[in-house]
Amino acid sequence: MPHSVPLSTRQADRLITALRHGQDLDDAVTTLGLDMAAVWPTARTHPRLAVALAGRDPDTDTERGRLARADFLRLLALGLxxxxxxxxxxxxxxxxxxxxxxxxxQACAAASTAADAYASRARTRRMTPKVTRTFLDALTAGTTVEAAAAAAGITKPAVYQRRRRDSEFAAAMDAARATAER
Structure with missing residues (x-):
């Protein structure tokens, strides 16, 4: 199959609108003056279009949730x-x-297992002084531990693991929380 130039975001959005309004795919492509060969590669990187091509409305809460779940599976399959x-x-x-x-x-476990076959030594984000400061600053600003960890680019389990083994860090966390509560 020859490579086609994917649809622009505007073209994809117009096609989604036509499909959401019940127009047949072939008719919508013709009416909008699009190249059918460009629809398929676009659907690969445009999840809303893929959902519309499957005959569902991509703008419902159900489909947004399904897309988030699919994104999570994709990230696991890529080895995260x-x-x-x-x-x-x-x-x-x-x-x-x-x-x-x-x-x-089960799908998450299967995606992770499939990624393991291609695994290499993953880079782990260390809690360097700069990362620790970013985390504590966010915690002092009143965010949750989870949000502060995300702001610093680390995981919540990593924070609690460090808290258990580092009493100075635990004290700094407690002080940051106390400051935030004032």
Missing amino acids: PPSVAELALAEGDPGRWRGEDPAYA
Whole structure:
């Protein structure tokens, strides 16, 4: 199949609107003056278009949730550990999703397992003094531990792991929280 130039965002949005209003794909492509060969590569990188091509409305809460879940699976399949994938996703609650839906939990495990075959030594983000300061500053500003960790580019479990083994860090966290409460 020859390579086509993907649709522009505006063209994809117009096609989605036509599909949402019940227009047949072939008719919509013709009416909008688009190249059908450009629709398919666009759908690969335009999740809303993919949902519309599947015959569903991409702008419903259900489909937005489905897209977030698909993004999380993609991140796992690319080799990110679940805690880092949650930071990258920055929406929804993947831990809750896995707990509520056994089939989704199995899909997450399968995506992670598939990525393991291609694994290399992953870079772990260390809690350097600069990262620690960013975390504590965000915590002092009144954010949650989870939000402060995300602002510093680390995971919530990493924060609590460090808190357990470093009494000075634990004291700094407590002081930051106390300042935020004032």
